[in-house]
Amino acid sequence: MSENSSNKNEWPLWEVFTQPKSGKPHQHAGSVHAVDAEMALQNARDVYARRNEGVNIWVVESKHITSSTPEDMGPFFDPANDKPYRHPQFYSVPRAVKKRS
Amino acid sequence: MDTEKRAEEFQQRIDAGEKIEPKDWMPERYRKQLIRMMSQHAHSEVVGMLPEGNWIERAPSLKRKLVLLAKVQDEAGHGLYIYSAAETLGISRKEMVEQYIYGDAKYSSIFNYPTLTYADICAIGWLVDGAAIVNQTMLARSSYGPYSRSMVRICKEESFHKKQGYEMIARMANGTEEQQKMAQDSVNRWWWPSLMMFGPHDSDSPNSAELIKWQVKLKTNDELRQHFVDRTVMEAKAIGLEIPDPDLKYNEETGHWDFGELPWDEFWNVIKGNGIMNKERIKTRKKAYEDGAWVREAATECARKKKLGEEKAS
Ligand SMILES: [Fe+2]
Ligand SMILES: [Fe+2]
Numbered sequence: 001m002s003e004n005s006s007n008k009n010e011w012p013l014w015e016v017f018t019q020p021k022s023g024k025p026h027q028h029a030g031s032v033h034a035v036d037a038e039m040a041l042q043n044a045r046d047v048y049a050r051r052n053e054g055v056n057i058w059v060v061e062s063k064h065i066t067s068s069t070p071e072d073m074g075p076f077f078d079p080a081n082d083k084p085y086r087h088p089q090f091y092s093v094p095r096a097v098k099k100r101s
Numbered sequence: 102m103d104t105e106k107r108a109e110e111f112q113q114r115i116d117a118g119e120k121i122e123p124k125d126w127m128p129e130r131y132r133k134q135l136i137r138m139m140s141q142h143a144h145s146e147v148v149g150m151l152p153e154g155n156w157i158e159r160a161p162s163l164k165r166k167l168v169l170l171a172k173v174q175d176e177a178g179h180g181l182y183i184y185s186a187a188e189t190l191g192i193s194r195k196e197m198v199e200q201y202i203y204g205d206a207k208y209s210s211i212f213n214y215p216t217l218t219y220a221d222i223c224a225i226g227w228l229v230d231g232a233a234i235v236n237q238t239m240l241a242r243s244s245y246g247p248y249s250r251s252m253v254r255i256c257k258e259e260s261f262h263k264k265q266g267y268e269m270i271a272r273m274a275n276g277t278e279e280q281q282k283m284a285q286d287s288v289n290r291w292w293w294p295s296l297m298m299f300g301p302h303d304s305d306s307p308n309s310a311e312l313i314k315w316q317v318k319l320k321t322n323d324e325l326r327q328h329f330v331d332r333t334v335m336e337a338k339a340i341g342l343e344i345p346d347p348d349l350k351y352n353e354e355t356g357h358w359d360f361g362e363l364p365w366d367e368f369w370n371v372i373k374g375n376g377i378m379n380k381e382r383i384k385t386r387k388k389a390y391e392d393g394a395w396v397r398e399a400a401t402e403c404a405r406k407k408k409l410g411e412e413k414a415s
Contacts, residue, residue, distance in 0.1 A: 035404035039404070050174070050175070050178065
């Protein structure tokens with residue numbers, strides 16, 4: 001199929017993160033193709049923020065993202081499961097104090 | 102772990118209502134079916150710009166022109182959301198686009214009908230986007246995370262598309278005798294093709310059962326079509342337009358509107374590429390793609406030189 005195409009290479013892929021409101025964290029919106037960061041930002045605005053869905057946009061080339069794999073979902077997050085003392089519910093408080101709070 | 106065991110676990114995740122994400126294990130066929138379905142969907146959004154784009158320069162007022170421009174731009178956005186979601190399955194954008202420009206990838210048949218009058222633009226917003234909403238609201242709950250998220254985004258925009266169309270056709274239906282005729286004529290031509298958007302009968306739809314098992318789709322073609330008929334009949338009545346179906350009748354028992362058989366010969370014929378506008382649509386898309394090639398190349402080259410300059414300067 002590619003023999004039909006005159007441009008050999010596709011523009012790089014960028015992941016887009018938009019901040020819905022000031023004070024809110026950025027959220028993944030999707031991706032765009034662009035030749036550089038500046039074009040990625042412009043494309044991201046046109047594609048993912050036509051209706052004020054964002055007050056700020058981050059773009060990062062997809063190849064620079066490292067993600068944990070679904071296979072290590074268990075072991076990778078394990079250390080969290082056996083440490084109940086990290087949660088406030090682990091601690092007891094005298095009854096009189098509890099009532100007041 | 103062997104594939105069979107994995108497939109079993111995969112099905113359990115689906116049945117438990119979990120979403121599947123790009124890096125999760127999935128049966129090869131699930132991936133293939135999703136790529137097929139999502140790329141077809143994305144192609145449809147993009148081709149969908151053509152029938153309406155045909156009227157941008159002839160919109161009856163500046164307001165309608167602005168609205169139509171915004172709607173057509175949204176459709177481009179829809180195509181991009183879905184292409185972007187499909188790319189997470191390991192297929193490139195370019196490959197998808199070329200499968201359809203040079204290959205035999207399908208897109209929704211509705212866009213192979215011509216837009217003859219401005220009333221057609223009104224009818225498309227009301228009926229075609231209305232049907233798309235029914236389908237896409239279901240797909241927003243699809244099991245593949247990126248697809249479902251792109252649908253949530255799309256559905257928010259589709260309600261604007263449908264409302265602007267319904268508002269315009271209502272106004273025409275309430276206008277001069279000539280306007281009323283025009284509105285009715287466009288409904289007569291777009292009604293059946295809109296019902297065809299839901300695809301063949303369940304009994305003629307080989308992919309349906311599998312897609313439902315995997316919760317890619319949550320309802321069958323016939324269920325969705327019925328839902329669309331029920332709500333559109335009401336909307337037509339409210340503005341005094343006739344649905345061109347002599348068999349349309351409210352069924353007290355089922356609580357649904359019974360309707361006539363679709364012109365299936367026409368349906369299969371358009372799918373095979375013999376619709377009025379099939380050749381024209383592909384030709385236009387191909388021309389845009391090929392005429393734009395130098396722009397894509399020039400932008401790449403420009404970015405390369407800019408980067409080179411920056412490296413030298415530092
Ligand atoms: Fe759309
Ligand atoms: Fe739409």
